[in-house]
Amino acid sequence: MTIEARPLRRDAQRNRERIIEAAHEVFATRGFAATLDDVAHHAGVGVGTVYRRFPTKESLVEAVFTDRLEDMVTLAEEALTADSAWDGLVDFFRRAARMHAADRGLRDAALSIDADHFGQVGEHMLPLLQQIIDRAHAEGTLRPDAGMHDFPIILAMVTELAQNSTACRPEIYERYLSLLLDGLRACPGHGDLGPQLTEADVQAVMKECVPPLKSR
Structure with missing residues (x-):
């Protein structure tokens, strides 16, 4: 036997x-x-x-993407070691966007609101992202009315563009990421962004941007 x-x-x-x-x-x-x-x-x-x-599809997604999401945690840890808080923030979001642009599944996993099995990764990632943002605020390089909940929306925007421009200009998303990051830099001439987003706002947007994981 x-x-x-x-x-x-x-x-x-x-x-x-x-x-x-x-x-x-x-x-x-x-x-x-x-x-x-x-x-x-x-x-x-x-x-x-x-x-x-x-x-379930959730169990397969977990097997495929947990290690890739841990790679993003490593990116955030490295961003915190940069001499300039702004350089660390920009480097993290450029590298994260590059990873998301190359892999739609990773992008969906990182932005999904119902990937509960990535909870441990999120527990590591979110405090690191907050530290990156807090450092840039303390340094005076990130505009004070930009916060944690703005960045998932920015990544969703530019990586959606990346996914839809691969046939003509695969690098075009980098142009708009640069424009958005420049708009986040503290500058006396910047107007008011209005009320900051809440987590509920982000979840509502991501619900529309990312296909539900619980489908077959």
């Missing part, structure tokens, strides 16, 4: 690796709009095989 079971375990491991690799590729181009059926087709396995390894 033991001898017969070993090939099954090896086959199961190979199938799991094939599914995760296929999911990387499918989610990178289609984001959370992709289904487990799409992943199965791309992996060349039956959809039942995918469901045996990953009974």
Whole structure:
């Protein structure tokens, strides 16, 4: 019995690796709009095989993107070591936007409001982002009426542009990210932005920007 079971375990491991690799590729181009059926087709396995390894899309997304989101935590940690708070902030958002532009699935995972299984990553990331913003405020380089909730919206805007301009000008999002970041720099001539966004505002916007994870 033991001898017969070993090939099954090896086959199961190979199938799991094939599914995760296929999911990387499918989610990178289609984001959370992709289904487990799409992943199965791309992996060349039956959809039942995918469901045996990953009974929900959430479990597959977690397997695919947790490490990539940890990479973003590392970016935030590195931003806090920059000599200039403004340079650290700009470097973080440029690198994060570059990662999101190259991988729609990562973009959706980072901006999703219903990815509860990324809670631990968020617990690490959000305080780091607040520190980056607080440093820039203390330095006097970030306009005082810009806050934490502005930055997910900015990333959503520029990375949506990136996803829709790959066929003509794949780098065009960088132009508009630069314009937006310049608008965030403290400057006496800047007008009032109006009331700051709340977390509820951000969630309402992200609900429209990112396909629901709980679909098949």
